[in-house]
Structure formats: structure tokens, C-alpha cells
Amino acid sequence: MDPSNYSSLHVFILLGFSDHPKLEMILSGVVSIFYIITLVGNTAIILASLLDSQLHTPMYFFLRNLSFLDLCFTTSIVPQMLVNLWGPEKTISSLGCVVQLYVYMWLGSIECLLLAVMSYDRFTAICKPLHYFVIMNPCLRLKMIVMVWSISLANSVVLCTLTVNLPRCGNNLLDHFLCELPAMVKIACVDTTTVEMSVFALGIVIVLTPLILILISYGYIAKAVLRMKSKAGQRKAMNTCGSHLTVVSIFYGTIIYMYLQPGNSASKDQGKFLTLFYTIITPSLNPLIYTLRNRDMKGALKRLMKVHHKSAEIERN
Incomplete structure (x- = not known):
């Protein structure tokens, strides 16, 4: 693909991993597998x-909201990414790029804040169990x-x-596989210090503030768990x-490394792989983490499978 052919068109050229064609073939398979896992796993949790x-x-x-969010997050990226990995023309329209x-x-941003809300839910459940359902009411x-x-x-x-x-x-020419903010800032032909400082400042608010609240919540949770006399209660809480x-x-871990380091010192390929990790791999790991470590969720999925199996048998008969 010759980038000069697209210089006058209203498109962005996503270079991605185009300098590693063999890697693109491997990535297309890996991304497809993890996307399927994300779709199946998160849909199963929601159902x-x-x-x-x-x-x-x-x-x-809240877990249902997280699963729905992960479905939307990956779907906003993966289909376009797979088209570019499979095809010779690695482009996205200007409108499509802005929307993405x-x-x-x-x-x-929603995921950062939602994880903080989920930590407050766990804090209330473990530290104030008698008032849990009153505090965490539907309203x-x-x-x-x-x-x-709204904040996000x-x-x-x-x-x-x-x-x-x-x-x-x-x-x-965007040296990335998606229209990500740091990549968009890099192609500007003016001083971007103001924008970079704004990104850093809002990053503190959106990323570090929820993280601090999460750590505080788990500090109280740890104290409450250590005071529990029941070993079974401790195991369930853990x-x-x-x-x-x-x-x-x-x-x-990946978000802080990507967005809150001075001067965005990560190398080009390192930044791409980190973005690939938290946008594609992490959403596929979430359902596995929550189901493998959660007895109630595993039981619910088994019951769901049994109902589906019985329905299929009734239809056959």
C-alpha cells in the first residue's frame, strides 16, 4: 500500500504492525480468538x-454492567482492526476515526470508575453486611x-x-492499529504541551483517584476479613x-504505564502491545477470572446449561 495514494482523501492510514507482515497474520488469529472468548464469556455472565x-x-x-462495557469496548475496536489486519488497505475514514x-x-474511562464503584460494593458487603442491601439499594x-x-x-x-x-x-499517518489519543496527538504539527498536560491532569482524576479509593476500600476489607472468626467466611470474602x-x-497496571508516564516514554511497539493487552486480552480474561473464582457464578452457568439442554431435548422429542 502506498500512503501517497491516500494523502488527499478524508482517511487516516493505520500503520499498526504493517512493518511486520508475518506478525500481522499471527495477530489476526490471536485477536479473533480472544474476541470470540470476550463475546461468549461476557454474554454468558450477562445472561x-x-x-x-x-x-x-x-x-x-455491577458485574453485569462490567461485562456489557467490555462487549462494547472490544466491539468498538476489533472489527475495524481485523479488517485492516486481513486486507492490504489499512485505512479508516476521518469520521470513523473521530467516532472511534x-x-x-x-x-x-467508564471501566476505571466502574471498578472503583465495584470496590465500594465489596467494602459495603464485607464491612457492613447487616446494612448491605439497604445501602446498596436499586436507586x-x-x-x-x-x-x-456521565463523568466518563x-x-x-x-x-x-x-x-x-x-x-x-x-x-x-497514524502509527497505531486504532485511533488512540496519544497516536493522534503525535501527528499534530504544533506544540502539544497543553493537550498533553490536560491528558495527564484528567488522567490523575479518572485513573489515580478511583485507584486510591479502591486501595482504601481494600484496606478496610483486609481488616474486616482478618477479624472474621469463620474460616469459610474468610475464604468466601477472599x-x-x-x-x-x-x-x-x-x-x-497497563493504563497507568500507558497514560501517566512523563513524555509518553514507551517505545512504539511496546505501546501498541500494551494497548492490545488492555483493550482485547483483558476483557476476555474478566469473565474467566470472575467465573473460575466464583462458586455462585459457576453454579448459575451450570443451571443455565441444564435448562438449555432440557429445552433442546424437549424440542427433539
């Missing part, structure tokens, strides 16, 4: 938590979700609008909290 009355609790309400940028930032849960989506949308609008309005002087902490560690 199980909706159809099984035993999972109609605040914890699974806004949606990607919006959904990514409060709905308000939390609306707040998370405002963050996306501010950062993406600043980025989109940067003059590019005809440069439409299982439910362990799943959440695992997801938090994976997601926040």
Missing part, C-alpha cells in the same frame, strides 16, 4: 446474572451507574475535542474480592 434469581444482588448488577476516538476514551446503584457514564462522557468530550482540533498539516483485585491489577 446468567439476569436469568438466575440467586444472582439478583448488587454485586452481580470518542467512544474508545469514553468506554475506557443508589442506578445513580452510581449514571454518574460513572465529559472526560472523553474534553480530551478528544482538544485532540481532534489540533492541526495536522495534512499528516494522516474469593469475591480476589477476582476484583485481579481485574483491577491487570487493567490499572
Whole structure:
């Protein structure tokens, strides 16, 4: 593909891993597999938590929202990425690129805040068990979700609008496989210090503030678990909290490394692989982490499979 052929068109050229054609073939297979796992795993969690009355609790309400978010997050990226990996023309329209940028930032911000809300849910369940269902009532849960989506949308609008309005002087070569904010900032032909400082400042608010709240919540949770006299109670608390902490560690670790380092010092390929990890691999790991470590979810999925099996037998007969 000759980039000069597209210089006058309203498109962006996503270079991605085009300098490693053999790697692209491998990546297309890996991404397809993880995308299927993401679709199947998260859909199973949503269906199980909706159809099984035993999972109609605040914890699974938030887990259902996380699964829905992961489905939207990966679907906003993977189909376009696979088209570019499979085909010779690695392009995306200007409108498509802008939409992807806004949606990607919006959904990514939601995950940061939603994980903090889920940690508060676990804190309430373990530290205030007698008042858990009173505190985490449906009205409060709905308000939390609306707040998370609204704050994240405002963050996306501010950062993406600043980025989109940067003059590019005809440069439409994005050294990435998606329209990500750092890659868009890099092709600007003016000083981007103001935008970079804005990204860093809002990153502190959207990324580090929820992380601090999560750590505080788990500090109180750890104290409560250590005071429990029942070993079974300790194990149950550790299982439910362990799943959440695992997801938090994976997601926040890559996000902080990507967005909160001075001067964005990660190498080009390193940045691409990190983005690949937290946008494609992490959403596929979430359902595995929550189901393998959660006895209630495993039981719900088994019951769902039995109902499906019985229905299939009745139809055959």
C-alpha cells in the first residue's frame, strides 16, 4: 500500500504492525480468538446474572454492567482492526476515526470508575453486611451507574475535542492499529504541551483517584476479613474480592504505564502491545477470572446449561 495514494482523501492510514507482515497474520488469529472468548464469556455472565434469581444482588448488577462495557469496548475496536489486519488497505475514514476516538476514551474511562464503584460494593458487603442491601439499594446503584457514564462522557468530550482540533498539516499517518489519543496527538504539527498536560491532569482524576479509593476500600476489607472468626467466611470474602483485585491489577497496571508516564516514554511497539493487552486480552480474561473464582457464578452457568439442554431435548422429542 502506498500512503501517497491516500494523502488527499478524508482517511487516516493505520500503520499498526504493517512493518511486520508475518506478525500481522499471527495477530489476526490471536485477536479473533480472544474476541470470540470476550463475546461468549461476557454474554454468558450477562445472561446468567439476569436469568438466575440467586444472582439478583448488587454485586452481580455491577458485574453485569462490567461485562456489557467490555462487549462494547472490544466491539468498538476489533472489527475495524481485523479488517485492516486481513486486507492490504489499512485505512479508516476521518469520521470513523473521530467516532472511534470518542467512544474508545469514553468506554475506557467508564471501566476505571466502574471498578472503583465495584470496590465500594465489596467494602459495603464485607464491612457492613447487616446494612448491605439497604445501602446498596436499586436507586443508589442506578445513580452510581449514571454518574460513572456521565463523568466518563465529559472526560472523553474534553480530551478528544482538544485532540481532534489540533492541526495536522495534512499528516494522516497514524502509527497505531486504532485511533488512540496519544497516536493522534503525535501527528499534530504544533506544540502539544497543553493537550498533553490536560491528558495527564484528567488522567490523575479518572485513573489515580478511583485507584486510591479502591486501595482504601481494600484496606478496610483486609481488616474486616482478618477479624472474621469463620474460616469459610474468610475464604468466601477472599474469593469475591480476589477476582476484583485481579481485574483491577491487570487493567490499572497497563493504563497507568500507558497514560501517566512523563513524555509518553514507551517505545512504539511496546505501546501498541500494551494497548492490545488492555483493550482485547483483558476483557476476555474478566469473565474467566470472575467465573473460575466464583462458586455462585459457576453454579448459575451450570443451571443455565441444564435448562438449555432440557429445552433442546424437549424440542427433539
